[in-house]
Amino acid sequence: xxxxxxxxxxxxxxxxxxxxxxxxxxxxxxxxxxxxxxxxxxxxxxxxxxxxxxxxxxxxxxxxxxxxxxxxxxxxxxxxxxxxxxxxxxxxxxxxxxxxxxxxxxxxxxxxxxxxxxxxxxxxxxxxxxxxxxxxxxxxxxxxxxxxxxxxxxxxxxxxxxxxxxxxxxxxxxxxxxxxxxxxxxxxxxxxxxxxxxxxxxxxxxxxxxxxxxxxxxxxxxxxxxxxxxxxxxxxxxxxxxxxxxxxxxxxxxxxxxxxxxxxxxxxxxxxxx
DNA sequence: AGTACGCCCTGGCCGC
DNA sequence: TGCGGCCAGGGCGTAC
Numbered sequence: 001x002x003x004x005x006x007x008x009x010x011x012x013x014x015x016x017x018x019x020x021x022x023x024x025x026x027x028x029x030x031x032x033x034x035x036x037x038x039x040x041x042x043x044x045x046x047x048x049x050x051x052x053x054x055x056x057x058x059x060x061x062x063x064x065x066x067x068x069x070x071x072x073x074x075x076x077x078x079x080x081x082x083x084x085x086x087x088x089x090x091x092x093x094x095x096x097x098x099x100x101x102x103x104x105x106x107x108x109x110x111x112x113x114x115x116x117x118x119x120x121x122x123x124x125x126x127x128x129x130x131x132x133x134x135x136x137x138x139x140x141x142x143x144x145x146x147x148x149x150x151x152x153x154x155x156x157x158x159x160x161x162x163x164x165x166x167x168x169x170x171x172x173x174x175x176x177x178x179x180x181x182x183x184x185x186x187x188x189x190x191x192x193x194x195x196x197x198x199x200x201x202x203x204x205x206x207x208x209x210x211x212x213x214x215x216x217x218x219x220x221x222x223x224x225x226x227x228x229x230x231x232x233x234x235x236x237x238x239x240x241x242x243x244x245x246x247x248x249x250x251x252x253x254x255x256x257x258x259x260x261x262x263x264x265x266x267x268x269x270x271x272x273x274x
Numbered sequence: 275a276g277t278a279c280g281c282c283c284t285g286g287c288c289g290c
Numbered sequence: 291t292g293c294g295g296c297c298a299g300g301g302c303g304t305a306c
Contacts, residue, residue, distance in 0.1 A: 001299070060300080077301080114283080115300095154275090154276090173298095260277095261278065262278070
């Protein structure tokens, strides 16, 4: 389940491997992975022969900036992977490889996705934002205490606020649980009930947890791998996520798990007060 | 407006 | 070495 830290790790790997290179061809094995296009032919036509200027990230989306006007947007969904295959390596396509981007000398990027919730599309640079409709970037310098205060001025439960991509981009189920534990805030608390001190802790926790996870090269619960096929390490440092019944590291109270809007939600009933 | 829930989808796991 | 049933959830659509 790639969230911001996993996508950021993949982005770095892509910039190490295929930045500045020209796309020789793109092969779509599963047409439904391509969204927002009348035909895959149209998408292929716009990508083939183009150079990748750089790879950026917006929330959980990867942006391949092409010369001169287009951008390829990839969303990895739950189980999407972007795997780099070095030049002259034998092609290893399994049934979950839905898209292959070919460079020269057999160098490739494989877009794999077991559950097929991922997607890709091509849009003009100036249409990226309106296509994604995402909120604030939590690691950007303009994500201030005031930004967070505005975002959380709502009766919506704080866990849902953090996961709402239109408010904050890139935080999913794992990191929202971890961030709320770190900030000592109960997941069911309404955003507008947060006191100034809690907002400050939440703002700090968003930065520290996401950066810590990036330093670990992401979180490998099951499917996540970076472009080199390597796992991340953050799963070894979970404070609450998938630790139902285990003791809280701070107070030894068993971690609770509840359902919220169809998603599992983990927290310490003692450390996280409503 | 906020929330619940179904849908897309596959693999892992459980019970028999 | 089955097999049915359930679960995981990102994002979106729909219903209340």
